[in-house]
Amino acid sequence: MTDDEAVRYAVKDAVATLTMDQPHNRNALTPALMSGLAQGMEAALADEAVGVIVLTNTGPAFCAGADLSGGSPAGPGPGAGKRRGARRDGLAGLLAAIQDSAKPVVARIAGHCVAGGIGLAAACDISLAGDAARFGFTEVRIGVAPAIISVVCLPKLGRADALELFLSGERISAARAAEVGLITRAVPAADLDAEVAAMVARLLAGGPSALAAAKRLVYTIPGMDREAAFTRTTEVSEALFASAEAAEGMAAFREKRLPSWAPPPSEP
Secondary structure (H helix, E strand, C coil): CCHHHCEEEEEECCEEEEEECCHHHCCCECHHHHHHHHHHHHHHHHCCCCCEEEEEECCCEEECCECCCCCCCCCCCCCHHHCCCHHHCHHHHHHHHHHHCCCCEEEEECCEEECHHHHHHHHCCEEEEECCCEEECCHHHHCCCCCCCHHHHHHHCCHHHHHHHHHHCCEEEHHHHHHCCCCCEEECHHHHHHHHHHHHHHHHCCCHHHHHHHHHHHHHHHHCCHHHHHHHHHHHHHHHHCCHHHHHHHHHHHCCCCCCCCCCCCCC
């Protein structure tokens, strides 16, 4: 299911976990790792039992960015020809796949996150990091620029922060990464698993179609003019209110029970 086990894939309790497992190279963006992530995303999206996708790591680094031993993360990885269209290849395709996913994608960042790794964190819908993790757009230090990942990072950053971080190559704390908007929140490392589990539980309480629609709104509405946005959102609202999912959700609310899609409360 994943490429050469660069990424381990597991499903439990409606959660698909993609674990980058190349600690020997700090989970650099090798073709094998990118292909493994792409295959894992495809498997999770095709599995009706999966409601949320979690992206995480083993070792001291979440992702160290480009594989400096050779090759470019911009190019296609193994199996790229099996994915639809050129924009599904390489790092650009992987970041697009995460943002286009109809299912929420949560990053559990248990280690340092630099260069292309920040792109992965920024592309995820929600990113929680242990407070010891360090972040940095270090590309300029080796004579390149954070080009591809800028597509997913710049919408989250103010211009002043983007210029400082892109141009200086400075490494910053997880707390600063959250402050500037690159990640959702920094938490004590000892609490990371509990915080991710709590976030996943909140996401699984939402209707699958409603979650997909809410995510699309975030990515599409800000770029539309007002009249087009009102037209689009009226259509979305009418379709959702008329759906079987909404009927079930409203019935569950009236009857003071969980909707059919929500997992039962966990045992204490």
